[in-house]
Amino acid sequence: xxDSFTNEQQxxxxxxxxxxxxxxxxxxxxxxxxxxxxxxxxxxxxxxYQDSNFEQGWIEQxxxxxxxx
Numbered sequence: 001x002x003d004s005f006t007n008e009q010q011x012x013x014x015x016x017x018x019x020x021x022x023x024x025x026x027x028x029x030x031x032x033x034x035x036x037x038x039x040x041x042x043x044x045x046x047x048x049y050q051d052s053n054f055e056q057g058w059i060e061q062x063x064x065x066x067x068x069x
Contacts, residue, residue, distance in 0.1 A: 009056075012056075013052075013054065014050060016058075016059040017045070017046060017049050017050045017059070018046075018050075020045070020059060020062060020064070021042040021043075021045060021046050022042075023064055024042040024045070024064045025042050027064055027066075028066075029064045029065055029066050029067075030042070030064075030065065030066070030067045031045045031062050031063070031064060031065075032062065032063045032064075032065045032067075033061065033062055033063075034061065034063065035061060039067050045062075
């Protein structure tokens, strides 16, 4: 039962990452992490975070922004 819960959390995390990446691509923007002042292309963000595990709501800290303007 615990494995099922962990699997559901991993799936939800993966979906969060994909949704953020797709929205950044749609807006032709990058993803900004205010806490670290780091910018990621959507591809870089996916490579860094798609296989990581974080607490629920972690993705809300990231912002989709245009790095030029």
